[in-house]
Amino acid sequence: MCTKHEACSTTKNSMANPQAVSCSSLKITAIRAAGVDSNEEGCCGSRECASNDPDDEPAQLTFVKTQFNQSWKIEGMDCPSCARKVETALKKVGNVIDAKVLFATEKLVVKFNTEEAALEIEQAVRNAGFTAHRIDATNPVSAPIHSDWKSVIKQNAQILSIAGAMILAAIVQPYFPQISDGMFILTCLAGLYPIGKKAIQLARSGTPFAIETLMSVAALGALYLGETVEAAMVLLLFLIGERLEAFAASKARSGVQALMALVPETATKIVAGERITVAAHELKPGDVVEVSPGSRLPADGQLHEASASFDESALTGESLPVERYQGDSIMAGAVVADQVVRFTITSKQGENAIDRILHLIEEAESRKAPLERFLDKFSRWYTPLMMLVSLAVVVIPPTLFAQPWETWVYRGLALLLIACPCALVISTPAAITSGLAAAARRGALIKGGAALEQLGKIESIAFDKTGTLTKGKPEVTDVVALNGWDEEQLLRYVAAVEMGSSHPLATSLVKKVQAMALPIPEAIEKRALVGSGVSGVVEGKSLRVLAPSKANVPFSDAFSAQVEALEMQGKTVVVVFEQENIVGLIAWQDTLREDAKAAIEALRRLGIDTIMLTGDNPRSAATMSAQLGIDFKASLLPQDKVEYIQQLAQQKQVAMVGDGINDAPAMKAASIGIAMGGGTDVALETADAAITHNRLVELATMIELSQATLANIRQNVTLALGLKSIFLVTSLLGITGLWVAVLADSGATALVTLNALRLLKFKK
Known part of the structure; x- marks a missing residue:
């Protein structure tokens, strides 16, 4: 298989074009500026992709089935449930091999067999009630533009109209009750139309139990009971809740979107000694670019100047500018600190340092935490179950106990609104997304919720010596x-x-x-x-x-x-x-890293045991161990490290920190593997987390952030289930009505999201 790309599909098909093979660069390993590879080949140009059969005849036609990979930006998603709705809709599209929605980056990634399927995919997304914009080199994902007051009014026009109509109807109520009731009914129907339309779209797309469906049934039921004011209030509160959810979701994505904004849209390219302004996506390896002080680098490259200072804080968490020298690799998104610099581009489009971090975050979203996977499964039967409970509440008391139908229909409708699982579904991913973004800001990349959850449970950490505890420059x-x-x-x-x-x-x-x-x-x-x-x-x-x-x-x-x-x-x-x-x-x-001793002491304060595993001689290891105050095992072969980690993992949760190829097996054997950012690609690929700036002292902070995220998840789940339980009881007893049930749903969703956002401000 092509080593630079995740897949090059080459299945035989008698009707396909043999040259139309699409490769998608999704597997990201190195977390540093892209370097120049003199042996680099085109996609599938390596021997692994080529045929090894010496009897292959050039004249013989070989037909392959084309596989396309395409990405879209999805607009209108307020929570992970929306992402699942899109995925469900795409399951019905023919020729779609795989579809994955990445909520954190609002990105849809699809593998499909025919070029025509792209249009069907976009139509399916629209039918599900969302908007899809194709992403390519000329239309990359961009950071969100801050809205002005006109656009804010336009976005909230429906809410303002319904609120205005309700206020007018309330004013008219004392004088013309029938006209007021008619106004409330018209307001309710006008507000219900887009919600009901989306409910029908989602039902056709394979999601019959969406919140829009529940809301439509509840509003129509309230109108049937003559509760016109309450029906209109329910819709108004629902729409306000949707806007609050959208706002909270955008805030939760802010950490990721801040990374997108690090790469400038234009660059100054040097051609025959002249400066030409070009779009950043038009740059290619070998181009020479000039950047002024205070501006950001548009791509990875190699520095021309004898020396220059760069602010890499947004990428690595290092607050002080770093000095780079002629020939050094520099990263996209870094700010030039002290002088005009020129450098040669070394990264292809979509493969610079920022892109690699974003790809890792996207990859991380697909690695869900066990609790998140459980809640996803739970939410799928929670809503249908609650609908059955609502139906039972409506039917059983009147039929078996001669209770009034109106009372129990009303209470059943209130339960129907509580049946929405949005707050529960978003409780975990909102916290994990915020935790991952907060870690990325500090120069730590954690590959998914599963790794983040595991990191918070670590009891012991094993360190490789060379390149991890030491500088790796003997x-x-x-x-x-x-x-x-x-x-x-x-x-x-x-x-x-x-x-x-x-x-x-x-x-x-x-x-x-x-x-x-x-x-x-x-x-x-x-x-x-x-x-x-x-x-x-x-x-x-x-x-x-x-x-x-x-x-x-x-x-x-x-x-x-x-x-x-x-x-x-x-x-x-x-x-x-x-x-x-x-x-x-x-x-x-070799010399110890300046922060190695402080890192060990910080971990000890957290109650985490530490040990150094090295292939070095016992006397040398003992000397270094004494300086750090750490236990050690010396004269270990790579397989010895693996065996020791396996033994330790049977007793407690253990992490392995390393940077080299020989550390990869031990990292894989540990509960979680952590790579130093300057390490080999093999170590980075094997690891579940990486410290991009090579500051060991941040390891303790990473663990504390993970523990804070786990605590936040517990708070969110308790909050979501607690509010649902409270209002379930109050609705059954008739204490609270429909509009309170809407607040219980939308309010809980907004609360858990805002609670998760606190992680973005995490400080040690």
Whole structure:
């Protein structure tokens, strides 16, 4: 499969165009500025996508069934129930393979088989009562425009008209009661028309038990009973509640929409030395762009200037400007702080740092928390059940106990309004969306409600050492040549064997040799000795570079003392062998992250146990452990880390924090995996959360935010069910009427959403 794209569908079909294969870039891994890949190929240009059959004949026609991926912006959604209504409507559209509505970004993503299906999809969305706008390069999703007073009046024209008509009818009531009743009836019917129309649309689209249906039945029932004032009041309160829900929903999306606004709409492109203003979506890799101080970068790129300062606070949570140097990667959305800069674009459309964060948030929405999944299922039978209860309330007392029909029909209608599950459905996703957005603002990305919920339950955290607790930039500190070798020869030969490795120790050594301008010879028969070191042949000499504990040969007392002394200083030591002869040793030392100790102390205050897992030698690990005040396990192979995490996970909820490929299996084995933002793509893909700015001290804050989100969810569910229960009883007893039932529904929905919005202001 194409490594850059999630899917390239190639099923055979005798009537399809073999070249019309659509690929959608949905899988996002790296959370940093896109770099330049000299080996980059087009979609499905890699060998994984190509046929491996040598007998394939070019002249032979191969037909494939086309698969299209398209996104739309959906307008008119007030809560996750609306998103589910759209998905239900699209299930009835032919040729639709999969449809997913992302409420947080108001985005619909559909996979379908025929080009004509796109129009059917848009029509299905309209039939469900919503509006769909196609998203592409020329029509990207944009941040919301703040409304002026004219547009606000236009949006609320129906509410204002009904309210005005009701006020007029109330004024006329003492003088002309019949005219007043007629005005209330007309007002009610006028307000009911759009609601009833949408109820019919939703019923045809597969959602017969929508709030619009319940409201229409309740209003018509009130009119039948002669309660004209109450019928009109019910509709007015419902419409006001809808507007409040829409407002609350837009506030809940504000964190995500703020990210969308970080990329400017235009950019200054340099062509033949001249400045040309172009749309940001027209930029492509290789273009040179100029940005003035105070402006944001329109794409990821590589800096031309010798140095420049950038404000990346909106992306990483780092409040102070960061210094970047010539050739460094810089991220879309960052603000130029001190001078005019030029840079070369490195990111394709839809693949810059902002896009990757948005994609991760969208991906996160599909990973629902267990409680959210339960409430979704619960809400699907809650409304039909409540409708049956309402019917029973209407029928049983009059038929079995000779009670007046009017009284119990009225109470049944009130119960019908309480049957709407909106407040319950939105209680969890509203809190999770706010929690995810608050985390993103602080430079932490959490992949979904399930991960957010799990993070709040963590009891123990295991850390990788190199690149996680340390900076991951070890420096060569000691070179000792033995048995007739000199230091330069030792460095050159070991660099030859280590050349091409991505291990921090190897890259550090190679850079040192290159900085010394020493020629590095060619090594052959290079081989990684898992958990031990590397081997290779250089200029006819067979070399092995091994950890002292893996050498399996006796050392002299003097040599052992030398190795032990270096390890006691917290250094990592390797022994170099030619055949079976020791020809030298090399030592590196990595430095702790400035905030590592503070991070461990913050976690300890939360009652979370911490431990360091490392493949380094026990003496070096003990030295670093003492500095941090953390337990440790040393000399661990990747599989040893996995086994330890699995054992620990049987006793408590455990997180694994790492940054490298070798950490990925242990992160997968943990209850939740957390990656450092500067880590490998494999680690970031495996992880359930990532710290984009590499500040370990924010890990405790991330956990506190998760705990606050869980508490918020409990509050919301209690509030939603509590209000429903209270007004269920009061409606049955006849204490409250229809309009109070509407307030119970819309008010509860608005309250739980506003309560969830408090998470956006979360402070440690």
